[in-house]
Amino acid sequence: MELKEALEAATADLDVRPGFVGDVMAGARRRHTRKLLAITAAVALLAGVTTGVALTRSSPETFTAGDVRLTAATAGDLADRTDVIEQALTAWNGKRPVPVTEVSSDAHVFWTANTPDGPAALIAQSVRVKASAEPQTLVGLVHGTEVVDQEVVYRDGREQGIYRIGDGEATYVVLGLGERVFWSVNPVRGPDLRYSRAWQDAEIHDGVAVVRAKPAESPVFLRTTIAPAADDFSRLGERISPRQEIEQAPPRTGLGWSSVLWATSRQDPGKPGQSQDKLVSEDLRRRGYMDYGHPLVLWEVRAWLPDGRYAVVTETNGDLIGALYQADGTFDRVLPGGPAVRGKPVPVRLVLPDGQGTILADRNALLGPEEREGAWLAPPGTTEVTIWRSGDQVVVPL
Amino acid sequence: MQDFEDFVALRSQALLRTAYLLCGGDKGAAEDILQDVLMGMYGKWRRIRTSPEAYARTALANAAANRWRRRSRKPEAPLELGAVPTSRGHEQQVVDADSVVRALAELPRKMRAVLVLRFFDDLSEAETARTLGCGIGTVKSQTSRGLARMRELMGEQVLTWN
Numbered sequence: 026m027e028l029k030e031a032l033e034a035a036t037a038d039l040d041v042r043p044g045f046v047g048d049v050m051a052g053a054r055r056r057h058t059r060k061l062l063a064i065t066a067a068v069a070l071l072a073g074v075t076t077g078v079a080l081t082r083s084s085p086e087t088f089t090a091g092d093v094r095l096t097a098a099t100a101g102d103l104a105d106r107t108d109v110i111e112q113a114l115t116a117w118n119g120k121r122p123v124p125v126t127e128v129s130s131d132a133h134v135f136w137t138a139n140t141p142d143g144p145a146a147l148i149a150q151s152v153r154v155k156a157s158a159e160p161q162t163l164v165g166l167v168h169g170t171e172v173v174d175q176e177v178v179y180r181d182g183r184e185q186g187i188y189r190i191g192d193g194e195a196t197y198v199v200l201g202l203g204e205r206v207f208w209s210v211n212p213v214r215g216p217d218l219r220y221s222r223a224w225q226d227a228e229i230h231d232g233v234a235v236v237r238a239k240p241a242e243s244p245v246f247l248r249t250t251i252a253p254a255a256d257d258f259s260r261l262g263e264r265i266s267p268r269q270e271i272e273q274a275p276p277r278t279g280l281g282w283s284s285v286l287w288a289t290s291r292q293d294p295g296k297p298g299q300s301q302d303k304l305v306s307e308d309l310r311r312r313g314y315m316d317y318g319h320p321l322v323l324w325e326v327r328a329w330l331p332d333g334r335y336a337v338v339t340e341t342n343g344d345l346i347g348a349l350y351q352a353d354g355t356f357d358r359v360l361p362g363g364p365a366v367r368g369k370p371v372p373v374r375l376v377l378p379d380g381q382g383t384i385l386a387d388r389n390a391l392l393g394p395e396e397r398e399g400a401w402l403a404p405p406g407t408t409e410v411t412i413w414r415s416g417d418q419v420v421v422p423l
Numbered sequence: 424m425q426d427f428e429d430f431v432a433l434r435s436q437a438l439l440r441t442a443y444l445l446c447g448g449d450k451g452a453a454e455d456i457l458q459d460v461l462m463g464m465y466g467k468w469r470r471i472r473t474s475p476e477a478y479a480r481t482a483l484a485n486a487a488a489n490r491w492r493r494r495s496r497k498p499e500a501p502l503e504l505g506a507v508p509t510s511r512g513h514e515q516q517v518v519d520a521d522s523v524v525r526a527l528a529e530l531p532r533k534m535r536a537v538l539v540l541r542f543f544d545d546l547s548e549a550e551t552a553r554t555l556g557c558g559i560g561t562v563k564s565q566t567s568r569g570l571a572r573m574r575e576l577m578g579e580q581v582l583t584w585n
Contacts, residue, residue: 034523036543041439049462052462053427053464273432283437284544
């Protein structure tokens with residue numbers, strides 16, 4: 026048995042526990058906030074000492090996070106339905122998310138309305154969490170008698186503010202938070218391999234947008250002040266997603282590799298132009314060759330070509346894709362590479378234009394007459410390649 | 424920080440597998456150090472976002488080593504049969520998967536890290552050296568000795584590598 030094969034077999038069924046991603050995000054934010062608080066406290070203490078002011082700790086008698094939603098008049102078309110509000114608060118009070126250590130009694134429905142899936146209510150409440158000395162705001166959505174999700178909103182922190190009800194034909198309840206909400210489904214891939222998305226400006230009433238969309242149609246939501254263009258895939262920082270979609274494991278497609286292979290001798294600089302340390306997938310995403318939902322791919326095969334240009338192959342959403350750059354880093358073109366099929370001998374085969382040869386790669390093999398490790402730039406006209414795997418030699422027709 | 428969340432969602436499984444091997448088959452410890460490493464990356468994300476995978480691997484290797492030091496040089500937790508993920512497939516694969524992790528757990532931590540990064544994560548010698556903060560010569564010698572030791576520990580089971 027090959028060592029790699031044995032190691033992969035030993036870990037094949039290992040996966041993170043359910044909720045791991047959420048735990049990491051919550052813990053990371055807690056730790057980051059704690060660090061900022063420690064710095065703030067140190068600065069405050071220093072300021073106090075230098076001005077001769079004795080700092081005394083006061084224990085506030087009130088316990089409020091100060092979020093305006095805690096005292097805002099209830100909005101929405103069910104705002105006068107006290108039975109709906111009471112039902113929502115009853116459901117809300119029965120659930121407390123992990124980071125919360127103490128709750129205030131100020132839980133308040135700040136929006137409640139009929140949605141295509143029935144009555145829903147948005148609630149805010151002051152809470153204490155381990156990560157912070159100051160009260161923070163817990164915001165969430167109740168649908169009927171079920172708490173859909175709750176989110177601790179830290180002061181000056183980013184709020185996702187988007188909740189999904191249902192799976193097949195879902196209702197998305199999105200907080201505007203003073204900005205506009207754009208949404209889009211079903212990205213279109215053109216003959217030039219670039220994606221585009223038709224964006225809709227969600228109607229916001231009483232600070233909330235209610236959008237009907239199918240999760241299977243790859244809906245994407247942006248909270249922003251500037252409308253996105255159809256070919257703009259660079260707005261990752263403005264994307265908001267409900268927790269179900271953040272924690273959903275991406276489908277396993279493609280080769281599953283995670284390393285950089287060189288089809289030619291490695292040269293310095295490792296890449297042309299200004300993008301020395303960046304993966305080509307980031308560049309391809311910026312240029313519209315990857316959609317929002319496509320996972321960041323962490324493998325690529327690189328080659329400096331005989332005419333001085335630079336080529337790189339990676340994958341997007343299960344398809345191989347090549348990118349060609351001029352020696353100065355100027356983007357030249359993309360090269361379609363067909364499906365990325367795991368287990369196929371020499372799964373990466375990309376014919377380069379202008380007689381520059383063919384990039385071949387197979388992570389677990391030695392390739393070509395030089396027995397290169399993992400990848401080889403075959404000369405033009407090559408019709409077969411010899412590979413060595415676990416000591417066995419195989420000729421693979423191209 | 425959506426891209427950080429994307430990274431965590433996308434890469435946690437692969438990183439857990441690396442951590443599991445680095446910890447000599449202790450899944451609980453692997454999950455602990457992975458969570459710790461990922462939480463630590465959040466505050467540094469702007470600096471490390473261009474190569475988060477490399478950063479995570481280095482941090483995992485360090486965390487696994489520090490854990491080992493904290494354990495006062497005691498051997499890794501014995502691998503319980505229940506802790507070994509059962510591989511799909513025939514009986515022999517289960518035996519191989521079990522014994523390779525047991526053998527890995529017997530190696531000194533640096534030697535183990537070198538083998539995991541070279542043969543599981545497919546890093547080159549230079550990349551492995553960078554990740555572990557050592558020289559390429561060290562990687563070469565640790566690889567050679569590690570493979571020889573694995574052969575000894577694996578007994579009659581044939582273990583090859585390319």
